Structure formats: C-alpha cells, structure tokens
Amino acid sequence: MNLLFEPIIDGILTDGYGIADNFLTSDEVVALAKSLRQRRGMGQFRGAGTGNQLLAVVNASRGDEILWLEEATTAPDEVAFLQRIGEFVEYVNQTCYLGLCDYEFHYAVYPPGTVYKRHLDQFHSDSRRKLSIICYLNTDWHEADGGQLALYLPKINGGKEQQITISPMGGRLVCFESGRLEHEVLPAICERLSVTGWLKTV
Incomplete structure (x- = not known):
C-alpha cells in the first residue's frame, strides 16, 4: 500500500493536494456504485446541507444528495473501502505526524445540473477536519460530462491565485x-457519484 499512498502524501506536502488514480480498482468502483444506487433507490439519501452535522442548512450553494456510512450498517464492499482508508490514516500518521484518530465518510450523488x-471544508468552530478525501465512482467519464473538482491554490509571494480542475474519473x-484549500464542484452534466469524507483529529 505504501506505493499507493506515497504519491498522495508527496502531493499534499508539495502542493497541498494529492491524487491517486488507482485507489480503487474498476471492480471496486462498480461494486460501490451499485451499493450507492441500491441505497438511494431505498430512499436512504437526503439533500445535503452546509454547516456542521447538527446545524446543517440545506440551501442553493450545493445540490448533492448524501448518505453517511455507518459502521453498523456497512456492506462488505464499504467495509473494505473504510479499511483501506484506515490504512491510509496510519500511513499519514507515521509519515506526517498529524495525529489523525477518526474519519467520517458519506456517499454523494450530484444529479445533472447540480453544483x-x-x-x-473546515468549520470556523471546529478544526478537527484535517484532510478532505474524495473517491470517485464514475465509469466511462468524459470531460464533457462536467462535475470537475476545482481547487483554488493559495497565492504565493503576492502572485495570482491558481485554479486547477480535476476530473471525477472512477x-x-x-x-x-481541509483548512487550506477552497474548492467547488463544477456543474455536473451527467450524474456524478463519489465517496467523500474527512480525516480528523480529536
């Protein structure tokens, strides 16, 4: 797993963000997307809000639907994903000494036209979220399908802000x-699926 995790850490240390294109295999993407759609079909999803979980307010700033993953109700494929996240947490703590001790994840669906x-991601009143993670569950995704992640890199030495866009490839x-990079999800032309979450300290 070190070979999978190292490029992510290197990117975070260098640029504030890291990418791993094969964090999930194609079979794992299909399995998790199937679980997502089954749960959504059972009416388990709800409109997402902004703010912390206790004071979330649904508004026009975001259009996704979410379902939090709870350990007591996770399916085997979801358990395997969270175990890999747990291994990543251990690796981050060993290499970066962030003191991560918890995580939270949810499925996210962006219907066509939503942003x-x-x-x-880090709340003013709660700084426990240290690293944000998005893992995409889309197959056969093309640039014209939209839904890219736009990251805004901080200005360096008075220079211009840099924006990069990342396609939501499966x-x-x-x-x-979480507390450094502002970001947004650009308009999705096709339904956009992901597992999204945060690695947290006490």
Missing part, C-alpha cells in the same frame, strides 16, 4: 488540506 459552490482519489 457545490466554492467553500472550505477509482481516482483526491486528498487535500
């Missing part, structure tokens, strides 16, 4: 600093 406007994981 998530520019924001920061199996790709994106990880970035």
